[in-house]
Amino acid sequence: MISLWKGSLAAALMLLIAACGDEPTTRPADFVNGPWTPTLVAGLTVTDGPSGLKPAGPAAQSQAENGDGGPADQLALAALDDVQAYWIDAFPRAFDAEYRPIRRVVSYDSATGGGQLCGVDTAGLVNAFYCSDDTVAWDRGVLLPDLQEQFGELAVVTVLAHEVGHAVASRLGDAGEGTASIVKEQQADCYTGAFFRSVAEGDADRFEVSTGPGLNQVLATLFAIRDSAGRSFDADGAHGNAFDRVTAFQKGFGEGPPRCRAIDEAEIADRITQQSSAQDGDADSQGADLGIGFDELADLETTLREAFQPLNEGRIDVDAAPCDGTEKTSPVSYCPGTDTVAVDLPELRRVGAAAQDGGFGDFAAFAEVASRFSLSVQQAAGLSLEGLLAAQRTACLTGAWAATIQADQQKALRLSPGDLDEAVAEMLTAESLIASDVSGASVPSGFARVKAFRDGFTAGIDNACAKQYR
Template identity: 60%
Template structure:
């Protein structure tokens, strides 16, 4: 985050964000309308492998996972493309597997030696993947559904080609559409339609969102850079649009829509080597943070702030920051917050400054809810908390004149925190978080897009 020399925002500031999806009434047991399930995700047991083959494949486990994923993805689009767009779906002409760790063949004019990637080539109607490093790394880190996610994304580009979306379309629009189409396909999987793969909407979706986080653009890539794919927040948003609203929503993503809601900076704004991280325990940074919170929610909701996490007679003790309803006190463990705020790139084991600041904002949001007479316990309270934290984040976007402003990578840090096993950003006063990482991020995003904090109380009840 960056501290700016500017005046504090007016209380209760309103804004609008173009291109956001319409949302149904929230349910604590659902993710985009589907029941949150904690069952198995991955290959269906006892199902024969597909008969598809890949040029240059080695017949190994990774190619087997990839080809079964291709079979499911093409099965989906064979139904979806004619049903939604009135266009028949022809299977891609060629599937190609290569090993980036050895001498690579040339695919679509590209030498694959050292090419840790998966891609779609329109000129040859080919989907290619690296079985040597990319897919094994993702499978080991996030599980087999990450392999499916990568292949589904590349087939999103094949769908674009079949719908006439050409090279004149900017890369960020093409990538946002492909992430959205990936979400639409995973909705189909979650509904139990996949011949080879099954998806639980709890941990299974977390694997997929974790994959998108892993393959996000770095903070030194602008959304208008050729080849830009998007930061984690924008990629997850596009995926959620498709998962919640279907492939028709994806086709409506265009330059105007993307520029109206994208949070990734432009190439002109990139400052090489500047990660924007502030020391979380710095008094000036904390003072700026608290002023933005008062500006977002009004001075009458402000809690008393202390630098210790004290016992609370009615519960409400969480680490490293807590809110005690009985005393109206926000307690900060500065050492614990600094540990979260010091990212690994800066020599720490944490996530980054915004993750720590957002955890403070989440406990502050409990004081806002208490002032409005809302309950502070339960999953609805956790949803409101994530939503209000997202609303606050939306009030400090760059250029709004806040004393503390979002810097590149900040919203990705929030995504990382919310995809952790437990998330304070999306937790009630006792630290009980929404069970689904997908639902946590969705709640935060709803607040980020809201014009008024009252929208969070309307949605999460």
């Protein structure tokens, strides 16, 4: 069950107004790196330097059966070397046992096939995977080149780190036949995050990653290989939606390998957002996008007023007059002078279009409106609307609003499968409005933006927005 805020919103936001240096007496586990600051991501300095293979890094030492020695294999082997070097060092410290390297490494070309692996014909198998006989395999012909072309070299590293994460769980005895697929996959995503922490700290021999654009590439990879909207989290082979996969990655990045091993079915049942709605039968429950018109905006405004009472005097207006003294943001902007959220409806509809039509989906559009409404809430609380702290607080409050419209809340608007993924996609863009201040400025780290939204969604206003982003 999502833990929602209790008590007066005004009282909660007074913690922000006080802006004192006192440590909160309690905070959710995700806050182990301390209150958010504009210069840090999970305790590391925000950087925008190079990401990918180091120019002077050593060549790969591992070898793959059936490999062709080409660029895709060399990249995968370099990734495997760095990932396993990390676990050789980290496994004993985290689990008081030695890490045993992968027994068998296999490359194949799905376009031509190369026999069977793990009992499956590799012809047409565009995949990378770990088998229980301690084999890691990848498709060098289609999968790896496509990933690299779309997301860069780190996409290949992400996929290989995930597969080795399964090997880690296997060595710990945590990946038996009775373990739910989603638990295995969430643990592997978490172990991937733990590995990338070491890369971000400069400890990898062959790869480097910036905590700004570099981590954005990694998260974009997880987004691309998420489960489709409407698939149940307890289905066989389920990996999780983008929101859940990013959550697991961030837990590993921020808290390390022991936190990953702690992921179990009880946590999944409490935390996972990928719920099946197939039994409902209506279009909304299947993740279909709504149209965006006056009725939908009215329903949205109703949910916002309910979520942010009593600081809910702002209003949404599609015919708002120009705002003096504040830079306009598109497709939605907030005018402090008139306490108005101005909506450019045609542009908002473009944002709300399906991904195949160039948009992010309806929820991303609604969340952009919600983010501007949250600026009204912050103004009513006497908070600054400018700067990176305001931007992150806006993302947090938008996430807190999203938690109030989950399917079981029976609100005028309700979350449907895939909605949170639409928000993740928007926050990974260069200029996210969901995670921006009144002028549209946002932190350069998509990791930090999604983290702020997730903090609000999972911990609420009192426990997250009013403490972490004060």
